[in-house]
Structures are given as C-alpha cells and as structure tokens.
Ligand SMILES: Nc1ncnc2c1ncn2[C@@H]1O[C@H](COP(=O)(O)OP(=O)(O)OP(=O)(O)O)[C@@H](O)[C@H]1O
C-alpha cells in the first residue's frame with residue numbers, strides 16, 4: 346500500500362530522512378518512535394506527499410512521488426485521514442461544519458453530507474457538541490472531532506502525528522483504543538509517538554525506531 350525505496354529527504358543536510366526502505370501493507374498498525382528531531386513528522390509528510398524525496402521513490406497505491414501531478418494530489422489525499430497533535434480544527438467553525446467541510450473537499454454529494462456527519466459524530470460520541478466551536482471543547486473532544494473528520498471520507502490509511510501529545514494519559518489511552526478499533530476494521534494506521542505506555546495498549550503493531558534521520562530498526 347505504501348512503499349519507500351531508498352528515500353532521502355534532507356533539508357540542506359540538516360535532519361530529514363535518509364535511506365528509508367520499507368513497505369506498509371493494508372491493515373498494518375505502525376508506530377514511529379524516536380527522539381525529537383529524528384524525522385518522524387518528515388516520514389509522515391513523505392507518505393502523503395506533502396514533501397517529495399530528493400532521491401528514491403515513495404509509492405502510495407497507484408501514485409509515485411516520481412511522477413505524481415498537482416492534479417493527482419487531491420485524489421491521493423482523499424484516501425488519507427490525518428490527525429495532528431494540535432488538532433487543526435477551524436476555530437471559527439462549529440463541530441458540524443468542521444467535519445462537513447472535509448466531505449465537501451472530498452466531493453461528497455451535498456445531499457449525503459448531513460447524514461454522514463451525524464453518523465460520524467455519533468460514532469465518536471461528540472454528537473451533543475454539534476454547534477460548539479473548538480474552543481468550547483476539551484482536548485479529548487477536539488481530537489475525537491478531528492478523528493470524525495479524518496474518518497468521514499473512509500480513508501484507507503490514517504496518519505497520526507503525535508495525536509496524544511496534548512491529551513492527558515487517560516484520554517490518550519481512550520484515543521489509542523479507538524485507533525485500534527479503526528485499524529481492526531481494515532484501515533492502516535501509522536502513528537508517531539514518544540509514549541511507550543500508548544504503544545503497549547495496542548495488541549498487535551509494527552514499530553519503526555527512528556534516530557538521526559534513519560530507521561534504525563523496523564519490525
Ligand atoms: N521544512 C524544513 N526545513 C528545514 N528543516 C526541516 C524541515 N522540516 C524538518 N526539518 C528538520 O528535520 C529534522 C526532523 O524533523 P521532524 O519534524 O521530522 O522531527 P520529529 O521526529 O517529528 O520531531 P518531534 O518529535 O520533535 O516532532 C529536524 O532537525 C528539523 O529541524
């Protein structure tokens with residue numbers, strides 16, 4: 346589903362990713378771990394082709410970093426859900442609008458959008474926050490709204506960059522249990538984290554350890 350072939354992506358030789366070779370299959374749950382500045386976020390950005398390699402090739406399903414066009418990028422992005430440490434909800438829009446906008450962007454039929462948003466908000470237990478703005482939500486609620494938005498488009502892959510970084514331990518564990526459920530239903534999950542407590546909550550996972558721009562071990 347995603348493969349890296351001898352990928353280098355360095356920023357004027359300061360950090361980035363070097364010599365990355367791996368394949369991630371449908372249904373994998375992969376943790377990326379390693380010290381701050383090791384290259385975890387860069388690896389995720391390469392996967393959704395937010396950055397392209399200086400050398401080597403990233404393949405995501407039928408798309409290759411060697412020849413993906415500006416026109417193809419939105420199609421690739423429709424197969425990817427994303428979660429971030431800082432949630433990235435639109436502050437001036439309510440919960441409903443935040444999730445609905447993702448569906449408009451993915452060209453969902455307008456007639457189906459309301460039902461789809463309602464279904465997702467119920468599934469993630471934030472339906473009672475429908476008209477709330479992000480600043481009126483707790484961190485855990487914000488991340489569940491972000492997850493509703495990410496999953497509404499039925500992505501094949503969920504990329505999560507330290508999604509528990511701003512959550513307390515109890516809420517973090519709830520979030521990772523949700524991610525595991527999502528993974529069990531067939532979506533690949535790739536998540537950067539520093540937190541081994543979180544990693545150990547997932548029964549079956551792969552672990553990539555990253556240090557100084559290189560993947561030093563991968564299971
Ligand atoms: N756009 C950029 N321009 C220049 N340097 C960059 C850029 N993006 C990342 N870097 C550098 O690449 C290195 C890896 O950054 P990255 O964000 O991937 O690390 P990380 O493992 O996600 O760290 P953290 O745990 O702190 O989030 C860092 O040294 C960073 O400064």
Ligand SMILES: [Mg+2]
Pocket residue numbers: 385386387506537
């Ligand atoms: Mg990072």
